[in-house]
Amino acid sequence: MCRKEYRVGIIGGGLMGKEFASAAARWCHILEDVPVPVVAGISDPSTEARAWFEQFPSVEYSVEDYHELLDKEDIDVIYCAIPHNMHAQVYTDIIRAKKHFMGEKPFGMDYAANREIMKAVGENPDVFVRCSSQHPFYPACQELIRWIRGGKLGKIIEVKSGFCHSSDLDLTKPVNWKRIVQVNGEYGCMGDLGIHTMHVPFHLGYKPKNVYAQLSNVVKERPDGKGGIAPCLTWDNATLICDSRDQNGNTFPIYFETKRMAPASTNRWYVEVYGVDCSVKFSTDDANGFWYTQNYGKEQAWCRVNIGYKPEFQTITGSIFEFGFTDTVQQMWVSFFKELEGEKVEFGCFRPEETRLAHLLQTAALASDREKRVICLADFEAEL
Numbered sequence: 001m002c003r004k005e006y007r008v009g010i011i012g013g014g015l016m017g018k019e020f021a022s023a024a025a026r027w028c029h030i031l032e033d034v035p036v037p038v039v040a041g042i043s044d045p046s047t048e049a050r051a052w053f054e055q056f057p058s059v060e061y062s063v064e065d066y067h068e069l070l071d072k073e074d075i076d077v078i079y080c081a082i083p084h085n086m087h088a089q090v091y092t093d094i095i096r097a098k099k100h101f102m103g104e105k106p107f108g109m110d111y112a113a114n115r116e117i118m119k120a121v122g123e124n125p126d127v128f129v130r131c132s133s134q135h136p137f138y139p140a141c142q143e144l145i146r147w148i149r150g151g152k153l154g155k156i157i158e159v160k161s162g163f164c165h166s167s168d169l170d171l172t173k174p175v176n177w178k179r180i181v182q183v184n185g186e187y188g189c190m191g192d193l194g195i196h197t198m199h200v201p202f203h204l205g206y207k208p209k210n211v212y213a214q215l216s217n218v219v220k221e222r223p224d225g226k227g228g229i230a231p232c233l234t235w236d237n238a239t240l241i242c243d244s245r246d247q248n249g250n251t252f253p254i255y256f257e258t259k260r261m262a263p264a265s266t267n268r269w270y271v272e273v274y275g276v277d278c279s280v281k282f283s284t285d286d287a288n289g290f291w292y293t294q295n296y297g298k299e300q301a302w303c304r305v306n307i308g309y310k311p312e313f314q315t316i317t318g319s320i321f322e323f324g325f326t327d328t329v330q331q332m333w334v335s336f337f338k339e340l341e342g343e344k345v346e347f348g349c350f351r352p353e354e355t356r357l358a359h360l361l362q363t364a365a366l367a368s369d370r371e372k373r374v375i376c377l378a379d380f381e382a383e384l
């Protein structure tokens with residue numbers, strides 16, 4: 001198979017920049033007729049960060065200043081994974097440079113930053129833009145989505161969607177940029193984890209109408225990594241309760257939970273949808289398990305199917321094997337390139353207009369916690 005190639009530049013060579021480069025390096029894994037991403041450039045002010053990327057023979061450009069990558073005519077796509085306070089400037093520069101673009105969440109540090117990015121998106125309709133969120137690409141989660149779309153659940157009772165970490169329970173963990181308000185943003189844990197929890201509900205059409213939020217900052221100081229102590233003022237945990245409506249106009253609650261202080265949750269991303277006829281759930285704690293209820297007389301029993309390695313996009317791996325985090329990253333990128341080519345995909349990446357709703361919800365959540373009241377999103381948006 002002779003596949004088309006897209007030359008990709010990476011801006012930000014940290015944790016996520018490396019994950020993409022690794023996914024691209026094993027593209028032979030993918031059996032679908034989808035373009036091949038060739039990592040042609042890396043931009044990061046850190047020479048140490050760039051050194052890791054320089055091991056790839058395809059990397060022709062290794063630069064400190066990202067503008068140099070944007071000036072290259074032979075770079076078609078940019079993936080940008082940098083701290084949140086830089087999203088507005090760098091993302092708008094990328095879009096205006098007419099590079100197709102995958103940006104990391106939260107897609108702007110706050111509502112104003114997201115608005116700037118959305119303005120650039122609106123002015124450049126020929127540029128294909130998506131926001132990174134890989135967890136829904138677990139095959140067991142895709143099965144959950146199929147069951148919901150297939151109408152198996154009946155009337156929806158409620159939806160719970162969360163992302164919980166526990167590493168911050170280690171009080172000796174030094175503060176980093178993700179725990180500094182000026183760099184990570186006022187959203188705190190919501191900015192880091194929120195879009196991950198919204199992807200499945202939003203794509204299913206479950207949009208929040210209002211929000212009541214409970215935010216907590218459990219640990220207010222941390223080691224600064226240099227022998228001292230630094231303030232840690234970002235929100236650690238957030239619980240958002242929203243009203244939503246299904247396609248028949250029935251109202252049901254959605255709970256969005258994003259927590260950095262969640263005991264025993266290493267990296268637990270989950271979605272649970274409860275219906276009158278049937279309920280379904282998925283959690284990364286049991287990444288191959290798809291759970292659904294079956295009626296047992298007047299009772300219900302949870303049943304588990306071991307889904308195995310059956311992703312949306314075909315790969316070389318046998319279906320009996322286990323699927324993991326790095327596979328979700330690669331599947332998300334296949335989805336990106338398919339959509340970029342104009343093909344229809346079953347689920348798809350998080351869309352720019354969905355980031356706008358995510359920011360509205362998170363900004364309203366800050367106000368809700370401050371004022372201890374339910375906030376109607378439509379009224380709140382009209383005042384922004």
Ligand SMILES: NC(=O)c1ccc[n+]([C@@H]2O[C@H](COP(=O)([O-])OP(=O)(O)OC[C@H]3O[C@@H](n4cnc5c(N)ncnc54)[C@H](O)[C@@H]3O)[C@@H](O)[C@H]2O)c1
Pocket residue numbers: 011012013014015016017043044045046049064066080081082083084086104105106132133134191192
């Ligand atoms: N999708 C996910 O699961 C996931 C997971 C973690 C982080 N993220 C997101 O990815 C983004 C980056 O997070 P990370 O964990 O990779 O951070 P990181 O700290 O590991 O890496 C950030 C990199 O950006 C570089 N950088 C800083 N300024 C730059 C500039 N002007 N030009 C180019 N590079 C610059 C830094 O030197 C660093 O190497 C954030 O938006 C974060 O929310 C997503």
